[in-house]
Amino acid sequence: GQNIDQPTEMTATEGAIVQINCTYQTSGFNGLFWYQQHAGEAPTFLSYNVLDGLEEKGRFSSFLSRSKGYSYLLLKELQMKDSASYLCAVRYNNDMRFGAGTRLTVKP
């Protein structure tokens, strides 16, 4: 199988930093994506990693370790509007597999 595991729920405080982890099976790996999905809306693309290391894009960063089958999404300076589900997705050859998503609640 190609299980993609991420925590179901997380809570954090406005202005803080939160890290959402994702682990996946490494065989056939061909890229990792993070998407944000607000309740009742479509997923929107946040970041892409195919090589080891950190990709930074404003308040959001994503890290990949291919040998460990591990990624994280780092959200800094949390805002209330960051309350959403965050989906980790892995491309295996030409097939895309999604994790079940992490629902993040940002509290004042």
Added chain:
Amino acid sequence: DAGITQSPRHKVTETGTPVTLRCHQTENHRYMYWYRQDPGHGLRLIHYSYGVKDTDKGEVSDGYSVSRSKTEDFLLTLESATSSQTSVYFCAISEPDQRATIEQFFGPGTRLTVL
């Protein structure tokens, strides 16, 4: 925002009836996908298309068929709907490029309820 629309946005139907969902894009992207999203399962690929009349099965294709007669339209058909097909259905598009990033852009979703 990528130009992707889905119709209908909401549908309630009865078990055993045929249902067709439509995805329409104005981006001229080659790849189109149909996913379903259920609590605890995340997004699961049903079928995808890599060109007109070129389609392939995804992870959960049983009970579904697709057609793509034009670049801009990708149809998903449930020949005989069952209650287990109650879900939110998302269409997505992508266009491969040399960077091979191939992020997917998602439509607004269709909420289907099968009674």
